[in-house]
Amino acid sequence: MDTVSKNKRSEIMKANKPKGNKSTELKLIQLFKKLGMKGWRRNYQISGSKPDFVFAKKRIAVFADGCFWHGHNCRNLIPKQNSEYWQKKIENNRIRDKQIDERLEPKGWKVIRIWECEIKEKNKEKLKLLKKSSVVH
Numbered sequence: 752m753d754t755v756s757k758n759k760r761s762e763i764m765k766a767n768k769p770k771g772n773k774s775t776e777l778k779l780i781q782l783f784k785k786l787g788m789k790g791w792r793r794n795y796q797i798s799g800s801k802p803d804f805v806f807a808k809k810r811i812a813v814f815a816d817g818c819f820w821h822g823h824n825c826r827n828l829i830p831k832q833n834s835e836y837w838q839k840k841i842e843n844n845r846i847r848d849k850q851i852d853e854r855l856e857p858k859g860w861k862v863i864r865i866w867e868c869e870i871k872e873k874n875k876e877k878l879k880l881l882k883k884s885s886v887v888h
């Protein structure tokens with residue numbers, strides 16, 4: 752790998768931080784508040800996984816998935832350079848996501864995944880659904 756593509760790679764990594772995507776989480780918190788959804792907690796571990804938000808009483812685990820890292824097809828996200836590298840990385844993330852779902856669901860958890868690009872005021876249908884599923888008390 753030459754230096755140019757290496758730099759490019761770290762650039763992409765920086766722009767798409769895999770964990771602790773604060774702005775996505777903060778946006779979600781704002782929407783929860785706006786929709787009057789209460790009872791969520793952060794930093795709550797279930798079976799070795801750490802959902803972004805957990806409604807513990809209702810046993811609902813919410814993951815806010817970054818479109819790049821989790822392979823959402825909303826845009827053409829995979830860079831042309833090193834596309835094989837990225838594809839593999841993203842594929843592994845998707846497999847891991849699925850494994851988490853499969854681990855949590857038999858334990859009575861409902862897993863809800865929200866794409867980064869869906870966390871928008873104008874695009875909150877999924878969040879409304881979350882509210883409808885009687886998360887709110």
Ligand SMILES: [Zn+2]
Pocket residue numbers: 818823824825826866867868869
């Ligand atoms: Zn997306």
